Amino acid sequence: MDKIRIENLYKIFGPSPGKAMKLLAEGMDKKAVQEKTGMTVGVNNASFSIQAGEIFVIMGLSGSGKSTLVRMLNRLIKPTSGKVFVDDQEVTAMSPGELVSFRLGNMSMVFQSFALMPHLTVLENTAFGLELAGTDKAKQRERAMEALEQVGLAGWEDSYPKELSGGMQQRVGLARGLAVDPDILLMDEAFSALDPLIRREMQDELLNLQEEQQRTIVFISHDLDEALRIGDRIAIMEGGQVVQVGTPEEILQNPANDYVRAFFRGVDPTSILSAGDIVRDSHPTIIRTKSGSLRAAHEILSGSEHDYAYILNAKRQFQGIVSSDTLNDALEAGATTLDPALIPNTRAVEASVSMQDILPIVASNTWPVPVVDENGRYKGVVSKNRFLRTLHRTEKARNGHAAE
Numbered sequence: 001m002d003k004i005r006i007e008n009l010y011k012i013f014g015p016s017p018g019k020a021m022k023l024l025a026e027g028m029d030k031k032a033v034q035e036k037t038g039m040t041v042g043v044n045n046a047s048f049s050i051q052a053g054e055i056f057v058i059m060g061l062s063g064s065g066k067s068t069l070v071r072m073l074n075r076l077i078k079p080t081s082g083k084v085f086v087d088d089q090e091v092t093a094m095s096p097g098e099l100v101s102f103r104l105g106n107m108s109m110v111f112q113s114f115a116l117m118p119h120l121t122v123l124e125n126t127a128f129g130l131e132l133a134g135t136d137k138a139k140q141r142e143r144a145m146e147a148l149e150q151v152g153l154a155g156w157e158d159s160y161p162k163e164l165s166g167g168m169q170q171r172v173g174l175a176r177g178l179a180v181d182p183d184i185l186l187m188d189e190a191f192s193a194l195d196p197l198i199r200r201e202m203q204d205e206l207l208n209l210q211e212e213q214q215r216t217i218v219f220i221s222h223d224l225d226e227a228l229r230i231g232d233r234i235a236i237m238e239g240g241q242v243v244q245v246g247t248p249e250e251i252l253q254n255p256a257n258d259y260v261r262a263f264f265r266g267v268d269p270t271s272i273l274s275a276g277d278i279v280r281d282s283h284p285t286i287i288r289t290k291s292g293s294l295r296a297a298h299e300i301l302s303g304s305e306h307d308y309a310y311i312l313n314a315k316r317q318f319q320g321i322v323s324s325d326t327l328n329d330a331l332e333a334g335a336t337t338l339d340p341a342l343i344p345n346t347r348a349v350e351a352s353v354s355m356q357d358i359l360p361i362v363a364s365n366t367w368p369v370p371v372v373d374e375n376g377r378y379k380g381v382v383s384k385n386r387f388l389r390t391l392h393r394t395e396k397a398r399n400g401h402a403a404e
Helices: 018-027 029-039 065-075 098-104 122-126 127-132 139-152 166-179 197-214 223-230 248-253 258-264 294-302 324-332 355-364 384-398
Strands: 002-013 042-051 055-059 083-084 107-110 184-188 215-223 233-238 243-247 285-287 309-311 317-325 369-374 379-384
Touching: 002 065, 002 215, 018 029, 018 042, 018 355, 029 042, 042 065, 042 215, 042 243, 042 379, 055 065, 055 355, 065 184, 065 215, 098 107, 107 166, 122 127, 122 139, 122 243, 122 285, 127 139, 127 166, 139 166, 139 248, 166 184, 166 197, 197 223, 215 223, 233 248, 233 258, 243 248, 243 258, 248 258, 248 384, 285 294, 294 309, 294 324, 309 379, 317 324, 317 369, 355 384, 379 384
Parallel strands: 055 215, 055 233, 107 184, 184 215, 285 309
Antiparallel strands: 002 042, 002 083, 233 243, 309 317, 369 379
16 A cells, blocks of 8 residues: 655756756756756656555665655655655645644654754653654653663663764664654665664664554665665665666666666675565475375376476475375385375475575475465475576676566
């Protein structure tokens, strides 16, 4: 379900935005418009949706328009043209009074600079948004204390910002955003001022919070590793335009242009793609009955071009693997059930497991590795050939060649 919908959004900085808009409509890009008019194109015809409960990362080089775009979501920057909807309410059409109420009740923003007030305690800084909203003092304290607990700062509520490390100050900034219990959290380069270790801890903190509360988070970053680590989907901006929106897997395998390829060049696909991304339901499956007909299984596998078949129960949950050889051996031994034909020590991997983690399993087994969902239901297999072909296609896509 869409939480935020953006339609044909533009922002022109300068005295005659209509003139710049006309040039954009004629096909000029940001650089050409600036050279001709002296005006800056902040955002150029952005249209996309953000789903409820996802972490949506907007990334691009400096000057690509990502911060401008996010600030138009809550109208800290007024769009030149276009519409923004939140839960089908048009933010771009709200009166000043409606906008204030909307911001206080629906959105919080966490900035790169911690923006803490040095004369206020950690608790007072955390409760600041609630104070603005007119929340009573007891409720302010209760909500602020809960937020500080969520970000691991319980016990620091009476301290002042100068007594905290940079990472702790950013946690206060995050707690302040959480204290108003927003549906939507806007985070503008929120972790980029932190050193790498603290930054990773804050990313983990955000993911843990998201696991518990499932807010819609719009996160600006210029760091691809960060985007890949936390983002459910990524929008990549260039020259004010949103050039591609998709999951990390989709963008990695099908980059829209050379600019996107440049971002993803050097990324190890095995850390991004999962077993579920490359699974294929190409091998024979046999539903295991109480009698477990060995001969029927032999007929099914003999009539296929494969050496292995995958045994499932009536709920399509993975039970084991048989081969042509094990079936023949069992029949020759006079067996009637499948049990003697099952290859020992076979196991399935979950679809969410990364290619990196299944590589040793794929490499060490002669049979394609079975893949199951979180309930153990069979989805298909990953073979050595499929694994290698995925790596090859991904490498070609990143280097600008058409995928096979």
